[in-house]
Each structure stands twice: as C-alpha cells, then as structure tokens.
Amino acid sequence: MDVSKDTPQAPATAAVPDDTPPEVSRRLRLITLVATFGGLLFGYDTGVINGALPYMTDDLGLTPVTEGMVTSSLLLGAALGAVTGGRLSDARGRRRTILTLAVLFFVGALGCTLAPTTAVMVVARFVLGLAVGGASVTVPVYLAEVSPAERRGALVTRNELMIVTGQLLAFTSNAIIAQVGGESGGVWRWMLVVATLPAVVLWFGMLVMPESPRWLASQSRFNDALEVLRQVRSRQRAEAELSEVSALAVKDEQEKLGGWQDIRSTPWVRRLMFVGFGIAVVQQITGVNTIMYYGTQILTDAGFAADSALTANIANGVISVLATFVGIWLLGRVKRRPMLMAGQAGTTVALLLIGVFSLVLPSGDGRAYAVLAMTVTFLAFQQGAISPVTWLMLSEIFPMRMRGFGMGVAAVVLWLTNFVIGLVFPSLVSGIGISSTFFLFVVAGVFSLTFVKLYVPETKGRTLESLEAELRARFS
Secondary structure, three states, rough: OOOOOOOOOOOHHHHOOOOOOHHHHHHHHHHEEEEEHHHHHHHHHHHHHHHHHHHHHHHHOOOOHHHHHHHHHHHHHHHHHHHHHHHHHHHHHHHHHHHHHHHHHHHHHHHHHHHOOOHHHHHHHHHHHHHHHHHHHHHHHHHHHOHHHHHHHHHHHHHHHHHHHHHHHHHHHHHHHHHHHOOOOHHHHHHHHOOOHHHHHHHHHHHOOOOOHHHOOOOOOEEEEHHHHHHHHOOHHHHHHHHHHHHHHHHHHHOOOOOHHHHHOOOOHHHHHHHHHHHHHHHOOOOOHHHHHHHHHHHHHHHOOHHHHHHHHHHHHHHHHHHHHHHHHHHHHHHHHHHHHHHHHHHHHHHHHHHHHHEEEEEEOOHHHHHHHHHHHHHHHHHHHHHEEEEEEEEOOOHHHHHHHHHHHHHHHHHHHHHHHHHHHHHHHHHHHHHHHHHHHHHHHHHHHHHHHHOOOOOOOOOOOHHHHHHHHHHH
C-alpha cells in the first residue's frame, strides 16, 4: 500500500471568498488561545518531572524501578485518557470534555503536590495522565473542527506550541524554584503545584467558548452548527461550509461510523487506523520523551554538575519553543509528508551523534557541551517537524463521526509507546549504557522513515470533508 503519490485535491470550501470581519478573526484567535491551555498543561505536567525527580528521589526514597513508575504512571494514564477522552468527546462534545479535563488537571496536580508516599504519587500521576491523554486528543480535534481549511495547520499546531511552552515553563520554574529553595525538603512540591493555575484558567475560559460546529452537525444540530460557524467565518463562508459538513454528516449517519464494530467491518477505516497507529509510533520512538523526562540526568551523566544540568536543560525548552514557531511557519508553506520525513532524518542523525559522543569523548566539559548541542539539534527537528505534523495529521485523517474516537485509539498507541520507553529507559541506560541505548533509537528511526515514505498520505490543502472523501476512495 504505497500512498506516496498525491491525488488531485477535491473542491474545497476554502475556494469560497472569505472576507472575514476583524471581530470574527479575533473570536477565532480567542478560541484557539483558551483551548490550547490544555496543551500548556500537557507540556508542564510532562516536563515538570524532569527537574522535580532528583529532589523527589530523596524525599520519597525512590529506587530506579519506582523512579520509572513515577515517571511512566502518567503515560499509562494518558493512554487510557486518550481513548476515553476520544469516546467522550464524540458522545458528549469537545467543549464539555475539555471542561472535564480541566478538573482532572487540577485534582491530579494537587494530588501530586500533596503526595506523602510513592504509592500516592503514582496514583496522582496516573490521574494527571488521564487529563493529559484526554487533552492530547480533544484539543487538536476541537481546533481542527473550528479552523478554516487554509488555516488549520497553523491553528492546530498552536497547541503544539503551547505544549512546548508548558515544558519550557516547567524547566524554567524548576530551575528558579531550585535556586530559591536550595536543598530544603519538599522543594519539588512547589514545582508541581504551579500546574493548578493554568487548569483554573482553562476551566473558566472554556465556560464561554462554543462547541465544535462539526460535532454539532454530527448530532444533526445544524442550526447550532451554523451559529458557531458564523462566529468564526464570514456569513457566506459559514453557509457554504455548513452545506458541505451537513452532507457528510448525513452520509456518516447512514453508514453508522463511530465505534469498534465499524472499524472491524469497514476496510478503509481499518487501513486509516493502521496509518494512524504508525504515525503515533513514529513520533515516539525517536526517544523524544527520554529528553523531556530524563534530560537533566542525561546532561549530568554527560558531565554537568546537578545545578548546571538543571539550568542547561532550559536550552532544550527554549529550542523546542523556537523550533515550533518555525514548524508553524513551514506548515503553511510545505507539505506534511516531506516535513515529517525531514524531521525523522534529522532526529536520527542527532541521536547517532549523541551515542557516538557519549562513547568516544572523555568525561568533562567537552562531552557535556557536545551532548547538549546534539539534544538541542534533536529537539529542533522533533519539535519543528515531527511533533506538530503528528498531532495535526491525527486530527485530520479520521471520519467526522469517529474523529475523536479514531484519534483517541491512535493516541493510545502513542502513549503506550511513550509509557514503555519512559519505563525502560533508566534500566536500559543502567544495563547497556547511554550510547547503546541511543543507537537503538537510531535503528528505530530508520524503520520510521521507511514507514512514512511508504504509507503516510498527504493532507495539506483539503477541507476535512474533501480529505475524508479522498481517503475513503484511496483506502477502499
């Protein structure tokens, strides 16, 4: 199944003139800003463990095994949260699901902050993972369904920008809190409690945001869908888009798309799920989250002092944010597949060099800064190409009535891959060394590049409805 050749683009609603009034553009920007606080929380809660873990290890008496459990329990929760959040958003709506996730973010962050034992910490991190997984699915789908076709890439990837901004915020606040708190007991609790603040902002903000017009159409609430479209489109564009959306909603209703039974009985949907699973795995087996979760320890092993490693790790956060800005700019100008392949090639070379430098350079400043330079290079390709394209394509490729569910199932694969890597990475480094561990990621990168070349379709420039028609024809 080689889908490397593009098919002709279907007529798009984007062809309708869109003389968008300024207040409509402002409304769309506000919706995007509020919804992406879910991405900010995603980023902060996954990144904060990076700096908190060394301090937490002493207070809670963590071993390498329990250290892996504390880190990966969030990822296991995220896997469950992804599929549950996807199903919930299809059944109850994107907006209502995001409101529920805001509550889970708050409760999970507070539970981690107050955790007296390792067991409580693992449970609280699991709850936090439910929210992270749900947000990883629901927010991109919500943004994709609200966005005009020609702006979908830029607006959906704003969520990726907020994710890496959240990680940078975590790295920076960790370093500041560590400097202020010094070696005082419980300094890691202050690092974790910061995450309750954006959770409150997300909940109050979503109270006044509209529901996804495409979800409303999938529920046959066409008048409500038109009302929402008029908030974020010109009048002419809204009416034309509703016509296209409602026609597809009726077709999906007749085919009863939307659950496991339909995946088993509909060949083209099964093939799309295979592609979605592959995209999800490709994003994770670069080893990106070994940098996000264990970056401080990697830099310490490379030769930095503990405090210097915390500060140096901020560079990883800064380059992630800057690279995501570049990625958003590129998505408006280049196709998705070439961008994904370029990112995969870049990360694979960077990982190879991390392994080589760790193996051949003597311990000291030279090796430390060489490894730091390669982690920064790795993140430039990962966050500037692979991650934004991954979340964007997963929000685009599934049919309307099962978009949340389909992306949720693909995200389960993503988070379980993340979970396995996060769980075994400390043991791998301990057992075979950091160089051999990164060489394993290099081999995985070669397989990933091959998969993208052979199986991943192009999605740029289509409305969600015309893209669905294309993929239905291609995979049938």
